Amino acid sequence: MRMRFILSETWTSLKRNVPMLLSVMLVTFISFLFIGASVLTQAQVTKAKGGWYDQVEVVVWLCPDGTSRSANCASGTSPTNAEVTALQKTIRNDLADVVENITYVSKEDYYKNTFLERYPDGEYQGSTMTADDMQASLWLKLKNPEKYQVVAEVLSGQDGVEEVSDQRQIFEPVFAVLNRATMVTAVLAAVMVLVAIMLTGTTIRMSAASRSKETEIMRLVGASNWTIRLPFILEGVLASLVGSVLSCVMLSAIVRVFVTGWLADTVTWIPYVDQWTVLVISPFLVAGAVLLSAIASLVSLHRYLKA
Template sequence: MRVGFVLGEMFAGLRRNITMTLSVVLVTMVSLFFFGAGLLVQQQVSILKGDWYDRVQVSIFLCGEDSPAEACPEGAITASQRDALRAQLQADPLVDEVFYESQADAFRNFQQMYDTSITANVTTEQLPESFRVRLTDPSRYQEVTAEFVDAAGVEDVPDQRAILEPLFTVLGTATQIALGLAALMLLCSVMLVSTTIRLTAFSRRRETTIMRLVGASRALIQLPFVLEGVIASLLGGLLASAALWAMVHFGVARLRARPGFTTRLIDTHDVLWQTAPLILAVGLVFAIGASLFSLRRWLKV
């Protein structure tokens, strides 16, 4: 196969259809940008789930003087019940560490979390004492909840992960929307690539007919057209990767640089070594598939 001939035909096709080529590059860039953004959002949600879920501790609130009667029929927890509950927690294989928070500690933490306009109406006796439990396997928190929710002296064992679920539901929905837009844009990109290759093949149908009649193989005839679509798609993929890198480097990095911000966020390494290769591969596969499909009809002689 004559490499020089193939490359010459490819560049000639790109020059003849420069406007359409630019359109393919831009549409591919936008579609792959949405696709890559959806992947990054999905990856960030997974990171946040693992990070935040691991930080969440099971809180076991103990019965106090102000506890509802139905939750604590025996009244406030006794010292022996508290000690027995602590021993039971420490002996549980699912429990890694146990922290006791007295009513005074709870009130102090409450004052630090909320404004004085709220804390002024709350007294120490109104806040329950509790055990804060760190688990060896956070995914099995429901087992610990079920084990201690009916223990003597326990008022409530709330599922703190339920607080995070609405946030992750919103993030998951945003991911699905981004991926849906990406799929729509990829479809537009495929259609544009197909149209461009079809128009190019139609404008050069006389040349391709002559080449086929003199014995040129189908692969030799098809390759310049396929390479045109591949080059345009790869350029769009590279531009999309650069845009994602800039978004992460100049946007997400600023959040990570804020004082006291400890949550792990995606970084440029994730873009360069995970997302970018994938979107380039997707763009390449779509370009080749669209080109070959378009040429099946127009190169028949």
């Protein structure tokens, strides 16, 4: 009987405060949409790094035939087989604790397996390229990718080495942008959550004030504090629950349309967050919204419904 009464009072309160409750739903929706976007962005950075970041290699570009900007290539010719073998031996001896594997890629192999895949017609900047225009290279798989600088220091001064490049350097700016985007969305989310808490508290306080006579009568007939307060708390909780669930639905739609549906088809070499990621974070978003709403309602009711 008491639960039926509480639910009846909650329904009555909901019908009386539809505009304000819609505002709470909207603010909660936007707030937790930002929070979810922030979490998904950081999850994307983590997943991308975990998928291939540690698998990228250090490329040791050997001197080409002809002119080069490197002082190590003053001879104007590419290293001989003996010189390449000597360089590999140096790597194995001096970088044994850093380098896990060495792969030699000849001009012909690079032209056939890499260049022609990117430029099937063999043309680059208006010129037709051949294998002789390519550079031979050594591809180093590191035991610890963070040790790139050690490799660069040892090999940059070696004869026959034009440049030492780390593939990760290509993607660091992308990760930096994503990390900044995470920070921005997190700050916006924090501001919106604060607004949601204030709006929820104000809405519940107004609802309680508008029914002060009814609550006073309930107190006089012996109703407990929780019997009086629970309908108002449920009012705020239900509004926040709907708003947070809608934010999860929107996050799922965004991931489906723009991530797995568009980005995954456009840029295929990066692993992306998916619906499973949204499913994992959704309960936390909903629980957080409900908890914050309940706390805001309790605090706001304390002023008007003192024991």
